[in-house]
Amino acid sequence: MDVVVNAATSADGKLSNRRREQIAISGPDDFDRVDDLRAESDAVMVGVGTVLADDPHLTVDESTSAVRTERGEPPQPARVVADSRARTPPDARILDGVARTYLLVSEAAPTERVERLEAQDARVITVGDDRVDLEDGFETLATEGIDRLLVEGGGELIFSLFEADLVDELSVFVGPTIIGGREAPTLADGDGFVEGFPELSLESVERLDRGVVLRWRV
Ligand SMILES: NC(=O)C1=CN([C@@H]2O[C@H](COP(=O)(O)OP(=O)(O)OC[C@H]3O[C@@H](n4cnc5c(N)ncnc54)[C@H](OP(=O)(O)O)[C@@H]3O)[C@@H](O)[C@H]2O)C=CC1
Numbered sequence: 001m002d003v004v005v006n007a008a009t010s011a012d013g014k015l016s017n018r019r020r021e022q023i024a025i026s027g028p029d030d031f032d033r034v035d036d037l038r039a040e041s042d043a044v045m046v047g048v049g050t051v052l053a054d055d056p057h058l059t060v061d062e063s064t065s066a067v068r069t070e071r072g073e074p075p076q077p078a079r080v081v082a083d084s085r086a087r088t089p090p091d092a093r094i095l096d097g098v099a100r101t102y103l104l105v106s107e108a109a110p111t112e113r114v115e116r117l118e119a120q121d122a123r124v125i126t127v128g129d130d131r132v133d134l135e136d137g138f139e140t141l142a143t144e145g146i147d148r149l150l151v152e153g154g155g156e157l158i159f160s161l162f163e164a165d166l167v168d169e170l171s172v173f174v175g176p177t178i179i180g181g182r183e184a185p186t187l188a189d190g191d192g193f194v195e196g197f198p199e200l201s202l203e204s205v206e207r208l209d210r211g212v213v214l215r216w217r218v
């Protein structure tokens, strides 16, 4: 599976503010670029922290959806959430039926919550004892035909993916603002590395909106 991580950070590397509120860091051209990235992907993934904070939809625009249909693909990429304890609210926008939605949960997910989410048509995949095992989850997703996965965040999930050596490409829009705050999420949070830092190779640098898009191979 080809795994692309994309996110938008402030100039000081923050994904959002200390209240974990959704902030539009990207401008219109970058949101169009993200729409294209989603359109080229079989699925778009976030962690449950992002679902709870942003209630994202993770779909492509109508015109992009038409292009996917012409290519013989589903109109929308699937949606994937890493959610060890099945905390996704049953009325979350990712469960609106517009696209297939996979929830990666762990054995620790309470059965009643899992059943409630399955009743909302979520496809629940159990991988890992206490926390979602991302490697096993991706193997199962590959058997579902997901070959190209776009991960949009947040920082906890992105760190875990780098830690498990599961990222092939990273693109970051760096926008013209400072958010600050030691508790504000950054591109890669988790425990952080103290050695064995993943090495990136810079592929391109592009001015976009009032910021810049950096594309790295891992
Ligand atoms: N600017 C941007 O481009 C973006 C900004 N954001 C912002 O980021 C913030 C949310 O980020 P964050 O709080 O880091 O949340 P994440 O979206 O990264 O979700 C983290 C949660 O995912 C669950 N999870 C399940 N399995 C794993 C695993 N193996 N590794 C890591 N996490 C796992 C954990 O919850 P559990 O233990 O319950 O499973 C964990 O707490 C919001 O403020 C949002 O607005 C988000 C995306 C993009």
Ligand SMILES: Nc1nc(O)c(N)c(N[C@@H]2O[C@H](COP(=O)(O)O)[C@@H](O)[C@H]2O)n1
Pocket: 006, 007, 008, 022, 023, 024, 025, 026, 030, 031, 034, 046, 050, 054, 055, 056, 057, 058, 059, 152, 153
């Ligand atoms: N690319 C990008 N730029 C920003 O400025 C952002 N705040 C985000 N956030 C991500 O996009 C998701 C929202 O998606 P929908 O518009 O609801 O489809 C959000 O949850 C973050 O993952 N991304």
